[in-house]
Amino acid sequence: MNQQFLLAARPEGMVRESDFNRVSTPLPTIGEGECLIDVHYMGLEPAMRGWMENRADYIAPLAIGDVMRGFGAGSVSVSNNPSYPVGTRVTGSFGWQQHYLHRADAAPLQRIPDGISLRAAIGVFGVTGMTAWFGLERIGKPRKGDVFVVSSAAGATGSVAGQLAKIHGCRVVGITSSAEKCQWLTATLGFDAAVNYREPNWQQQLSEVCPDGIDIYFDNAGGELLNTALGLIRDAARVVLCGGISRYNATGPLDGPTNYFNLIFRRARMEGFIVLDYADQFAAAIDAMQPLVAAGQLRHADTVSQGFDALPGALVALFQGANQGKQLVCISAPDDPD
Template structure:
């Protein structure tokens, strides 16, 4: 694209644990011309994910780490400006792995999906109708297999994934208990996302609270944190419980490997099952999830919250803020 400059957030240094603003820098470069089969996307929203910590870590993960000097890996949503690929035309709305930058020249493999939900905000394609909502959908329904009447506990219950998981559990006929950090997020769990009970792990006696809230035990635990919170939850599992491992946000680093209480005895005595999953394994079924999530939103049965910051300048500090719990919904960067 002639005479246009592209601002990009690149990885400047390898973080020791949670990436900070000083680990990134904003650079400018020319927008390259398209090669055959490529498209030019003008990003409108950049996503901020807890998983980004793993993407820049040297510790083994499910994907190769972002290299020093490389544009920060990120999902983004925007509009196709130019296309040399027959499947895309200017004006198409797309979501995919476009990186923390204003413009992205990519091939079709980088596009996760075309955004067809014209009646919904484009930002949702990075949140409740994007990978966050899709993660909650498959994690809860395929891995957790909720049954009507089950007691379902969700950690980071006000987060982008947790809030959707809790609401999908309610739609499945379950009783829901949320765990969040701070009184504002606990109130959000109860008032916006409809949890039957919600507790602040920072101030409530979580062990005592779960005992009172779940007198027959916990049938399904949607785990976004690991760590001390999950150690407490495991003590309250019901016979035949399912534990869905979605994230490990409570651990700042996996090197050295953290020590703590063991889950084996709980799983054995309660005849429980613990299973992890990576949402990219469900790529062939994304549209199934998006279709149902979108309809629940239109029907007023699935609610969401967004934490939108303006300007690419906000991106370098956005991950650290996420881990400090500063966001009050799905964290996004809107490109001005």
């Protein structure tokens, strides 16, 4: 049998475990040209909250009753497709299920190169790492000596973006939600400073660690964090609009950033992007990042919840800031050394 989580309800406010329905369905029979993937890890993304809504934006919404969408890593367990022999390690949009049937006419699967773990394949070398890379390189355009500030800094994308900015010679400041995460950013990842936005004077702290202002603000959070950063930008600053997690579960009308006018005074740019637009350049970015990871200059971390049933709770936890690095769920434990 194949265990699956289906979308049971459109979320209202905070996403809830009851928005998903767990079902057990017979394993599909494998036709000509098809193969079956055992899903080992599922990556959790804040964007999942948006996919659950009935709203067309950059990707089609899910219908009630659909298998929940999700990118994962797995291995081929049964194959009628010579391109994917049994044992091939792959990533793809497998959905929240234990087994994924890859049909003959489906888009090709992404093979995981030797030397890359399944977890890294959906973390630093997956959409997460690509988002950090292209947001920084294409929009942030870092220069040595720039002051680089990132929100959700201890999360999957933020932790990679901050380290890449450091490699470019920037002074790197992270914003996150706890003293423990701040300590991890500075002591383990080499950030120059970190600020806990749950402390009442965090805005004052941010201006103190950026006394001359901010050249690049990489925004994952939106809301008050974005507004505060806009108030501190320097001339010709670049504001990278990567995400805005503070608004994903919000209900009712949302405030815009009142400090946006500083973009005019500071002759600055604020620009959004969707990482999938760079898909044809992912391979080159991975090639550039692999030596950095191998040399220990770019560390990747993850928070792994265990077992298929952990999926809905792990998504809720992501919105509570429980993760450090990429939030993953281990669905079936493979041998996956780093």
